[in-house]
Structure formats: C-alpha cells, structure tokens
Amino acid sequence: IAFFMNWNGYGKSSSAADKVVNEIRAKGGKAVPNYDSVEDGEKLVKTALDAFGRIGTVIFFLFSDIIHRIHLRGSFLVTRAAWNHMKNQKFGRIIMTSSAAGIYGNFGQANYSAAKLGLLGLSNTIAIEGRKYNIHSNTIAPTAGSRLTQTVMPQDLVDAFKPEYVAPLVLWLCHESCQENGGLFEVGAGWIGKLRWERSLGAIVRGKSHPMTPEAVRENWEKVCDFDNASKPRTIQESISVLNDALSQIESEGNVSMNATY
Amino acid sequence: IAFFMNWNGYGKSSSAADKVVNEIRAKGGKAVPNYDSVEDGEKLVKTALDAFGRIGTVIFFLFSDIIHRIHLRGSFLVTRAAWNHMKNQKFGRIIMTSSAAGIYGNFGQANYSAAKLGLLGLSNTIAIEGRKYNIHSNTIAPTAGSRLTQTVMPQDLVDAFKPEYVAPLVLWLCHESCQENGGLFEVGAGWIGKLRWERSLGAIVRGKSHPMTPEAVRENWEKVCDFDNASKPRTIQESISVLNDALSQIESEGNVSMNATY
C-alpha cells in the first residue's frame, strides 16, 4: 500500500493513489487520497493531520512516507543544502525540532515518533561533523499551541503554551556566543530542561570459556538494568571503550563463572 | 537528485538512475547506479556500502533514501505486518536494531544515525501501543563483526566482537518470561548495558509579567544544563507535567524577577 502512495508523493500520479484508496474502501476501510508533492508542505501536513485525527491503521500507514519526507528528509535536505555555505563562512547554527513523542513514545504516533527521534540522530552526527567549522547543531522538543497542536490540545492549553515561550531558546541557540552543540532540550511554558543519556554499568554475561547464553543474560538482568553508579556517555568512543574493557576483563579472568559481572 | 534515485529504488526505472548518475559524472562527481528494488536488500546494502566506503557527499545523498527505506521504513513495515497477528495471539516481541552511531552520533554517518535513532522512536511508541496485548518492543545497539562492519573494522576486532555475543540478548528479550518493554541496550563482546534519559531540573526563564527573552535564556543557561538532582523521565506525561508545574509556579509567583528559576 505504502508503495503506491509513494508514487503519489513523488510522481503526482493520482491514478495510483486513487487505485489504492479504492482498494482500501472496497475492503471496508477508510482512506483519503492526497495529490500534492512534498513541496506543497502546508497542504500535505493538513491532509495528513486531518487523516490522522479521524482514522486508524491504514491511513497511518499511507501517510508514513509523507511524515518522514517532511520532518526527517526535509530537515536533512535543507541542512545539506546549507552545509557548504556554513562551512565557508565558518559559522552555522542548526536547530532540529524533535518531540517528546519521539523521546518517550506516544500512543498512536509511531511514524511521527520515528521521524522525530531520527532528527536527534541526525543532529548528533551533524554536531560532530560541524564542530570544527563552528557549525553547531542542537535539538529541541517543544510544547506549544500551534496550528499543529490546536487539533489535539484543549484550547486553554493552546493559549497557555505560547510559541513565544519556545522561540527565545531557539534564538539563544542560534547566537554566535552560544557554544552549546549536540544538545537536546525540552521546552515549553517558559521552562527549559536538558536531556542526556544515562547508561548502567551493565554486566558481562560470559566467561573466557563460558559461552554467552540467553540464560546467562536472564540471570544477570537485574545487574544489566541497575542504574546505580551509572555513567553519562557522550560519544561513540565511550561506547567502544566499555566493550574493549569488557574484552580485556574476560580475557584476563581466564575461567570465570558464567555469572561474572563488572 | 534523491528524487530520481527514489524512482530507482521503487520503480526499477534504471534510465532515471542512469540519468542522475550521468549528470553527477558530467559535473565531475562520482556516482554508482543501483537498479534493485528494496526487496533485493542484500545487493542494495552492498551497493550502498561499497559506495559509502569510497565516496563522499553526493552518494551519501543519493543513498539516503535507501538507508532509510531499509532500516527505518523496512522495520516499520515488517512490524506493521506482524502487528495484528501478535495482537490476536496476545503475544509479541519486537527487537529494533539501532546503533551507537544514532545514540551518540558518528562522523560521516548522518543518514544512518537518523534512521537508526528513528528506530528507537518507533520502538518507544510501539512499546506503549503493544503493552496491553503483551507485545513488547525493545531496542538494541550492537557492536559485532559482520558483513556490514568488516568493511570498516580492523580484522582483529571483527574476530573479537562475535555476533554470538549479541544474539543471546535478543533471545532473552524475545522470551515470553521477559517483561522488559521500551528498553534500549548497548551490547557487544559479552557485555550488556541499559540506557535511559536523564533530564536536568532546568529553569523557568520568564515571570508572570516578564516576557521570555533570549537574554533570560542565556542568563539561566548554567541552570538549564545543570544535572544535579536530575530526573529520569520515562513518559510523555512526565514531560507535560513539568510544563504544567512551571505554568502554575509562574502564575502563583506574580511579579517575579526575569531570572526566576526552579
């Protein structure tokens, strides 16, 4: 199904979309065709939102490509287009707009969550690639009343959570004196908080001559999930280094029990 | 450019791909056409990897759609296809394969990082939607020698980081007695660690009659980024509740200074 709709978003082949929509309807489902290209962002988002608000699985499916194209791919393409310019001027500030729906998950928003947390992944890498050119990339997860949220938020919240309580954070992050890079911030109502990863010390679940088994994983599960003395890793290098440490520890311990842990 | 390549992935229109490739070559760039559909996963991944290993920006661009299609969209489509079956049998275990490249960012892997952290966003929401049907979704970020990594990892690491040191975690997470849901785990070499979000208490950067300004954000920046007494939020509801608390606090304080913080 999604295959056909893709022709739609890309090739403007309305007959392909109609065909899918008719098939869905013939099977008792509900479907809304959309004939806009991704350049017609406004109409596309509106169609997707209207559809999301009313219907379930199938449309959620149909529009998955569109959500990804606008949020994730769109942000990627725009960044890419700006990159060389920023590099040349040795200054750039990129703000990705993620969402608490991606950070924590949110019922009924599988596509949106995926696209929005994808933006954080994109920002994480761009922050590294841009650093030496004074190009910084940060990610915000805002909550504000807007055309997007007024369809799902009660009016008093739409009024209380003003976009003006988000925008100044973006301005600060864009400022040349702001050295923040690769950060993630929740923001709304005039409050701002920063997020980072916390990682458990974890457990080594095999020995030099004891294979790693599902049973060994189960037996060490409490330790794997124990956040006492957790670390706050910031780079992929820290990830590799904990693995190297584990390898040396396993090698040096010789024959250890299957339950050997850090 | 990416538009054209999409025809390629989807419609097997090799002439469209050739056209783009020729355009890139005419401009002095390097490009590799690929004529497989996404169903021909193996060849596609190989082509993408071969290309990634050798060339820069343009191909990175060309194949962005393909990476997203396989990793993110592919996982989405397969999950979707399995969903009703799992729901009916009131049992399901979904494992998304993310990557440290997405979690922390990694130089040269903007697309891959985005797709891979997108999978965590997808898993976060699926974990919530599946809970009442005993469908659990967890995410792993593995490190292992494989066809994928042998092109970029030294041979001794490929040998040391065996896939057998990852697979037992997957088996455990798939087991009916495993109640873990919505988790994220780094795994490799026989070590397993769990990740979660840590959020600073943050700062309120406006008062009832003091607008939020970029200057107020800057003045409170240290507090925004201070992880003393940080919380470990797990749901979007916790995100909303901190915003509501901030609103009440601002309202009740009447005229506070612009620097008022939690």
Ligand SMILES: NC(=O)c1ccc[n+]([C@@H]2O[C@H](COP(=O)([O-])OP(=O)(O)OC[C@H]3O[C@@H](n4cnc5c(N)ncnc54)[C@H](O)[C@@H]3O)[C@@H](O)[C@H]2O)c1
């Ligand atoms: N409002 C919230 O509470 C909230 C929460 C989480 C995330 N977000 C994110 O914040 C961002 C802004 O959303 P908003 O709430 O202000 O909604 P909005 O609808 O008011 O703003 C969205 C804007 O994007 C533009 N747009 C849409 N498609 C486009 C395209 N293809 N190309 C260029 N522009 C396009 C629209 O014209 C509109 O101006 C979005 O990324 C949204 O996902 C918002």
Ligand SMILES: NC(=O)c1ccc[n+]([C@@H]2O[C@H](COP(=O)([O-])OP(=O)(O)OC[C@H]3O[C@@H](n4cnc5c(N)ncnc54)[C@H](O)[C@@H]3O)[C@@H](O)[C@H]2O)c1
């Ligand atoms: N190996 C690592 O260190 C590492 C690190 C981070 C993430 N990962 C992730 O782990 C997963 C497995 O990778 P690997 O390292 O074992 O590489 P691999 O190349 O050995 O395995 C990839 C598998 O995916 C299959 N595949 C590719 N395209 C497909 C498609 N369209 N449909 C169905 N199957 C398809 C291939 O046939 C192959 O069996 C990937 O998602 C990868 O991104 C691996």
